[in-house]
Amino acid sequence: MTRTLFCTGQGIGNVIMATPAIKASAKISGSPVDLYLAPTPKTVKLKELFFDQRFVRRIRQFPEQMFEDRYDYIIVTSNFSRTAILEGRRNVIRLERIPPGIREEDSNIELVRKIGYRGRTPDPFVVKVPMKGKRIFRPSVGIHPGCKEKWRRIKAWPGFQRLAGSLSRDGIKVWVFIGTEELRFFNRDDWPADASVVSGLELPQVAWLAGKMDAFVAGDSGLLHLAGAAGTRTVGIFGSTDPERSLPRGAVLVRSNPILPCQPCYYRLKNDLNCERSPDCEVAPCLLAVSQKQVESSVRLVLDKGGNRRRKRKGGK
Secondary structure (H helix, E strand, O other): OOOEEEEOOOOHHHHHHHHHHHHHHHHHHOOOEEEEOOOOHHHHHHHHHHOOOOOEEEEEOOHHHHOOOOOOEEEEOOOOOOHHHHOOOOOEEEOOOOOOOOOHHHHHHHHHHOOOOOOOOOOOOOOOOOOOOOOOOOOEEEEEOOOOHHHHHHHOOOOHHHHHHHHHHOOOEEEEEOOHHHHHHOOHHHOOOOOEEEOOOOHHHHHHHHOOOOEEEEEOOHHHHHHHHOOOOEEEEOOOOOHHHHOOOOOEEEOOOOOOOOOOOHHHHOOOOOOOOOOOOOOOHHHHOOOHHHHHHHHHHHHHOOOOOOOOOOOOO
16 A cells, blocks of 8 residues: 655646546555645635545645655646645656647546556546535536636637527526636626526535536536536537647537637746737637537537436446
8 A cells, every 4th residue: 555645736627637647546556645735715615626535535735734644656747836845855756748739637647657557547526515405407508608817818708698598598497607706797687587597606516516417518617627527518618728638528629610820829828818819809719719509509419419427437436
């Protein structure tokens, strides 16, 4: 039995894309691993979402806690930013950057293969807490229209309200998932009167509800990954970011057709998150080029194929 510490990024999507490797680490170690999440207001909430005791023994949140135990391996993903606290530590296994064309989830698994893992990539996991008395109508489609404010120009597709209206008129129940950071941009009057707004829940409850949807559509956001990890078929709208790196496994991809020559640009922009093609635009051209017809046909394709209840793969327990 070996002791492993796993260090990853702070975003919901980053941690979810690390959970297959966390599962694999627990399997190869013979016991749950310790998970380090840097202490921020966000990670305080994330603890409940990832504290699955089958795979995670405990969650560390302060540097001084990280080395109270002796670890046989310290696995560090490419998006872990607090690398200075690991200086001088032995048995650190890390990836400086993800090579082009490689999914983040797969790059994380490769780290675990360095300590002997030989199995297939497990499914991601999140902790789900049921909401008593919540009635789910069929079919139901979850929509997450937002993202962090600083990324809105290059990640938030502007057609979600029209999509919701079209689905609602066809008798499809629409659930609009809104994060606390997105509430000030949300206008209830822009959405169908019969749509349900989901906000203010704890993340494990959001995971449970997202997992009850027949389809879930969003931009490249943490909730897109959350819904996929909860077992729902997802439709991902990608503009500036790279689907080859961060599209959830099994998701239907929607992007501009043809692809613009500047796509993807997100990982080149660094701290300047204005569109490099049209710096003064409210919405990046790569998102404006995505039509409602593209997105709606993808959502209906998922519903026609049976929507939710993605079959568990053997080895993905």
